Amino acid sequence: MEEGKLIENGGMPKFDITDLNLHYGTFHALKGINMKIRKNEITAFIGPSGCGKSTFLKTLNRMNDLVDNVKIEGGVKLDGKDIFKEMDAITLRHRVGMVFQQPNPFPKSVYDNVAYGPRIFGIHRKAELDEIVERSLRQAAIWDELKDRLNKSALGLSGGQQQRLCMARTLAVEPEVILMDEPTSALDPISTSKIEDLAMELKEKYTIVIVTHNMQQAARISDRTAFFLLGEMVEFNETGKVFSMPKDKRTEDYISGRFG
Numbered sequence: 626m627e628e629g630k631l632i633e634n635g636g637m638p639k640f641d642i643t644d645l646n647l648h649y650g651t652f653h654a655l656k657g658i659n660m661k662i663r664k665n666e667i668t669a670f671i672g673p674s675g676c677g678k679s680t681f682l683k684t685l686n687r688m689n690d691l692v693d694n695v696k697i698e699g700g701v702k703l704d705g706k707d708i709f710k711e712m713d714a715i716t717l718r719h720r721v722g723m724v725f726q727q728p729n730p731f732p733k734s735v736y737d738n739v740a741y742g743p744r745i746f747g748i749h750r751k752a753e754l755d756e757i758v759e760r761s762l763r764q765a766a767i768w769d770e771l772k773d774r775l776n777k778s779a780l781g782l783s784g785g786q787q788q789r790l791c792m793a794r795t796l797a798v799e800p801e802v803i804l805m806d807e808p809t810s811a812l813d814p815i816s817t818s819k820i821e822d823l824a825m826e827l828k829e830k831y832t833i834v835i836v837t838h839n840m841q842q843a844a845r846i847s848d849r850t851a852f853f854l855l856g857e858m859v860e861f862n863e864t865g866k867v868f869s870m871p872k873d874k875r876t877e878d879y880i881s882g883r884f885g
């Protein structure tokens with residue numbers, strides 16, 4: 626593995642992003658982003674609507690490749706390897722999973738939703754799939770609720786259950802990074818708190834990057850927070866510092882609600 630630049634307190638960052646620029650046609654959506662995302666931490670992206678948070682998140686597993694007229698320049702390394710030049714998109718998306726804003730289970734049974742990814746990657750033995758399904762549902766803290774409904778349609782679950790099922794589906798292929806794009810914005814407070822608890826448990830094993838509009842959520846669960854504005858990353862620091870003593874006036878205005 627190629628040696629990447631170490632971060633201040635040692636270790637290699639999970640993602641090393643250097644001078645990343647993204648254009649949608651003539652629109653400059655990400656402007657010169659530099660950032661190192663650490664392993665086993667939760668990194669939160671905050672900022673007003675349209676500032677580029679989702680665009681940046683999707684760049685990390687090359688979901689933007691599918692958009693017409695997109696131009697991406699700069700470097701994104703995962704464990705020291707360039708995700709555009711040294712990795713194919715399938716391998717990347719296996720290693721970097723994603724959970725979306727709206728729970729999006731397939732119109733299949735609970736079991737088949739979770740087994741979907743492993744089957745694509747060639748696992749067909751029933752005993753092995755059973756084990757993966759149970760492990761993933763347990764990790765997503767939903768096994769007890771669903772163990773007697775494995776053959777029922779996932780579409781019959783509540784929104785909060787569907788979102789934890791989608792987490793289980795992501796976990797089933799054992800990714801290293803989980804990208805979460807406003808995963809709780811469609812959920813009630815109890816389901817939200819379950820997803821937050823889950824994210825905090827999962828960071829022991831995974832690296833988590835979450836886009837959230839909810840600043841309390843970023844403050845509650847993330848280790849580091851990045852504030853975006855108009856395609857720029859204005860500030861990136863330990864979450865406590867960003868919220869208690871932001872360095873940039875624009876961050877301060879945003880977190881104190883004076884932005885406008």
Ligand SMILES: Nc1ncnc2c1ncn2[C@@H]1O[C@H](COP(=O)(O)OP(=O)(O)OP(=O)(O)O)[C@@H](O)[C@H]1O
Nearest residue numbers: 649652654672673674675676677678679680681692
């Ligand atoms: N496929 C696309 N084609 C053209 N422009 C796009 C596309 N996707 C996003 N944009 C534009 O890029 C900018 C950043 O969008 P993005 O969705 O990344 O913002 P965001 O910070 O995640 O917003 P929100 O918080 O509302 O989800 C916006 O101005 C948006 O209109």
